[in-house]
Amino acid sequence: MADHRIEPMLAESASPAAPAGAVPIAGPTHEVSRPTRLGLLLEREHVLAGVLLTPTLVILALFIAYPFVLGIWLAVSDKVVGRPGNFIGLDNFRVNLADTIFLRAFQNTFVYTFIATILKLALGMLAALLLNHHFRFKRVVRASMLLPWIVPTVLSTLAWQWMFDATFSVFNWVLLNAGVISTRILWLGDGTMAMGCLILVNVWRGMPFFAITLLAGLQTVNPDLHEAAEIDGANAWQRFWRVTFPLLKPIMLVVVLFSMIATFADFQLIYVLTRGGPYSSTHVFGTYAYEIAMRAAKLGQGASISLSLFPFLLLVIMFQLWYIRRHD
Numbered sequence: 001m002a003d004h005r006i007e008p009m010l011a012e013s014a015s016p017a018a019p020a021g022a023v024p025i026a027g028p029t030h031e032v033s034r035p036t037r038l039g040l041l042l043e044r045e046h047v048l049a050g051v052l053l054t055p056t057l058v059i060l061a062l063f064i065a066y067p068f069v070l071g072i073w074l075a076v077s078d079k080v081v082g083r084p085g086n087f088i089g090l091d092n093f094r095v096n097l098a099d100t101i102f103l104r105a106f107q108n109t110f111v112y113t114f115i116a117t118i119l120k121l122a123l124g125m126l127a128a129l130l131l132n133h134h135f136r137f138k139r140v141v142r143a144s145m146l147l148p149w150i151v152p153t154v155l156s157t158l159a160w161q162w163m164f165d166a167t168f169s170v171f172n173w174v175l176l177n178a179g180v181i182s183t184r185i186l187w188l189g190d191g192t193m194a195m196g197c198l199i200l201v202n203v204w205r206g207m208p209f210f211a212i213t214l215l216a217g218l219q220t221v222n223p224d225l226h227e228a229a230e231i232d233g234a235n236a237w238q239r240f241w242r243v244t245f246p247l248l249k250p251i252m253l254v255v256v257l258f259s260m261i262a263t264f265a266d267f268q269l270i271y272v273l274t275r276g277g278p279y280s281s282t283h284v285f286g287t288y289a290y291e292i293a294m295r296a297a298k299l300g301q302g303a304s305i306s307l308s309l310f311p312f313l314l315l316v317i318m319f320q321l322w323y324i325r326r327h328d
Contacts, residue, residue, distance in 0.1 A: 074303035081297035092304035102305065105283040108195065109309070112284060113263040116202040120259060121252070123203065124210020129240075131211065132218045142212070149208040157272040160201045164188050164273075191281030194274050198282060201269060206262075210255055217251040218244065250324060257320045264313055285309045 075092060079085025096102045131142055148156065163170045164187040175181045188194045221244055229239045267286035270276070276283035276291060283291070285305060293302020 071303050071307060074300050075307045076304075077300045079300040079303075081299060085300055088300075092301045093308070095301060096304060096308065101280045101283060101288060104280065105285055105288040105305075106308075108282060109264060109284040112195065112199060112202070112266070113260060116199050116206070116263050117256060117259050119199070119203045120206045120210050121256060123207045124255075125214055125252075127207065127211035128214035128218055131215050142215070145208045145211055147208075148205050153205070153268040154272055156205065157201065157269050160197075160204075161188075161273055164197055188274055189278055191278060194278065194282050198270055198273060201273065202263065202266065205269070206259060210259070213251065213255050214248060217248045221247050253320055253324050257317065260316055261313060264309060 074085065076087060076089055077085030078088045078091075127145065131138070131145070135141075162168060166172075166184060166186050166189065169184070169187060171187065172181070172184045176184070186193075187197055225243050226239050229243050234242065265286055266284065267290065270282060270284055271287050271290065274282045276287045280288075285308065289302045289305040291302075292305060293299050296302075
């Protein structure tokens with residue numbers, strides 16, 4: 001038996017060695033896939049982040065950076081429609097400073113923005129406080145608050161234009177039948193009254209944005225803080241001023257910042273309602289720049305009027321961001 005067990009082992013040891021030039025026959029192997037160069041690059045986080053951000057950067061470059069740079073070039077050139085412009089430096093800005101309508105538009109822009117923003121903030125806060133309470137049909141009322149903000153600006157402004165019409169004005173009809181006035185009021189026929197109408201429509205349109213945003217902030221305030229303040233003897237005003245207002249301040253600053261930027265650059269509402277009239281008394285930067293660039297075909301001067309708004313917006317943004325970061 002021992003001989004039969006040893007024979008296979010001897011046979012294996014005595015098997016002839018493979019010739020030196022022979023190619024060994026490979027047995028079954030598992031091929032390991034080697035990562036491609038693209039895969040290795042994508043495994044690095046900064047490279048992957050760059051790849052994902054590339055479409056966004058392209059869109060920003062095409063639709064924000066390029067128009068902004070082109071606007072700067074137009075503002076320092078004498079470009080008009082149908083003729084290439086030449087570099088003239090700051091001549092367009094000097095012309096603007098000597099233009100009485102531009103100075104009036106400058107004043108109107110700040111008055112319109114400041115008063116409208118203050119009213120939207122005050123009324124939006126009041127509406128948010130009211131909507132924060134529990135009452136029947138609360139969800140319906142909250143949803144209806146957004147209607148002025150989501151309706152297209154041109155459509156809603158046309159409705160307001162009809163209500164301010166000298167002949168068919170709803171306000172005149174109500175006041176006449178109530179005996180408050182004896183003659184019709186030309187709501188858009190006087191510069192001061194027309195500016196008041198513009199502010200009213202802007203407040204009506206922008207207040208829901210303040211209300212809904214501040215309402216969301218109110219719902220993050222811990223009710224225990226109000227209960228503790230009430231136990232300490234604080235009344236409703238003190239609870240709002242000492243508890244609610246400080247917690248809402250960061251949200252308020254962000255909302256005010258967005259509203260000021262949008263109101264500074266407002267165009268549709270003013271152009272549809274008054275077109276800058278009567279007698280150019282309600283022009284703001286946006287409408288006056290459109291009149292000069294599109295109606296008078298002076299693209300360079302129109303661009304300089306629009307660019308005049310940029311330093312003030314930049315200062316407002318820098319101040320509010322500094323204020324927010326300081327309190328954080």
